[in-house]
Amino acid sequence: MKATSDPSTGRLSAHNSHRPTNFFCNAPAAHLVQIVGDFNHWIAVPMQRRPDGWWHIQLLLCHGHHQYRFVVDGKPVLDPAATGTGRDEAGERASMVAVS
Numbered sequence: 001m002k003a004t005s006d007p008s009t010g011r012l013s014a015h016n017s018h019r020p021t022n023f024f025c026n027a028p029a030a031h032l033v034q035i036v037g038d039f040n041h042w043i044a045v046p047m048q049r050r051p052d053g054w055w056h057i058q059l060l061l062c063h064g065h066h067q068y069r070f071v072v073d074g075k076p077v078l079d080p081a082a083t084g085t086g087r088d089e090a091g092e093r094a095s096m097v098a099v100s
Contacts, residue, residue: 020060022057024055025056027055027070028053033047034071037068039059061097066099067088067094083097
């Protein structure tokens with residue numbers, strides 16, 4: 001893990017580093033799959049379709065727990081492979097991923 005400098009202290013901190021995190025969604029019949037989460041202010045980002053029907057995206061996420069969900073052809077979908085589930089700020093169910 002690459003540590004970055006914390007400008008307030010001048011020290012190295014793992015909390016400021018980002019890790020590549022892969023997300024996969026199995027939706028072979030979908031026309032569009034997007035991901036939304038607290039890491040991108042719940043703004044939909046398109047995922048890339050693979051020939052096998054899975055959709056993929058790799059995002060750089062900082063250390064900690066993050067909430068997200070897939071949007072498959074406009075409908076929110078939880079990730080069955082998620083670390084867990086929780087509730088977002090609006091009280092909606094969201095998948096969880098832990099980044100260390």
